[in-house]
Amino acid sequence: MKKIEQAVILKNQCYIDNIYDMVLYVPEIANVAKAGQFINVYTGKAEMILPRPISISEIDKKEGTLRLLYQVIGKGTEHICKMQKGSSIKILGALGNGFFINKKHRNHILIGGGIGVPPMLELAKTLQGNIHIFIGAKSKPILVEEFQKIGANISIATDDGSQGICGTVLDAIEIEEPTADMIYACGPKVMLKAVSEWAEKKQMQIQVSMEEKMACGIGACVGCTIKINKKGTHDWENLKVCKDGPVFWGNEVVWND
16 A cells, blocks of 8 residues: 655665665555565655655665665755755655565575666565575675675676676576576566576566656656567567556566567
8 A cells, every 4th residue: 555654764874876875764654565575765855756666675664764775866866865854855665566475485596787786785685595696796896795795696697797797687696597487587678588598498487677767657648668479379569567567477478569
């Protein structure tokens, strides 16, 4: 159930380069949020009326907090990153459908590329069993130490080879040939397409969290539609990433659109 709330900023500081780490005290939303969902963050500025959708990185129901790692890429996030600890900010959440978790599964592969890594943290904390996460970055992978703390097996791929292997997460996956009951992935569309095709070849199920530009975040503006295969047919339909996703099954997305 989505709610509009005034959240209190407990932390809002630079994590690395242009990525910021924000913690919000908002128990009403933290209590119902799930791994893979996102929230809409409002700037409070009339000239920037549209909210900014930001994925949830961590949920602490006991403390009533949400953690967000977000990238500063425009005027909206530039304004948000300057907001101080102790101030309040309007948010809407929790939004979208999160990851489907089968409690019987004990072996999991998580794949995160760039700013698609943060949503994997809450998922990793939620899953039971063995977790192998593949982290992709241009040069500086994020949240590595936090995945280590929860006991995940970590493989890193960087574009410049400064950490892990030099290449993409798919390169790392093809080298290590992991197996799992379920694969979960979040990142650029080109990455999601590649890992979905790999998963299909290996006959493993994969869930992908799609990154599309969203305006309203609640399915009203129809600005974030993607093509999804209709089950049992050769036809497709348009679904909204914000409302019907952002998580979809990899084999149902029309990748060659």
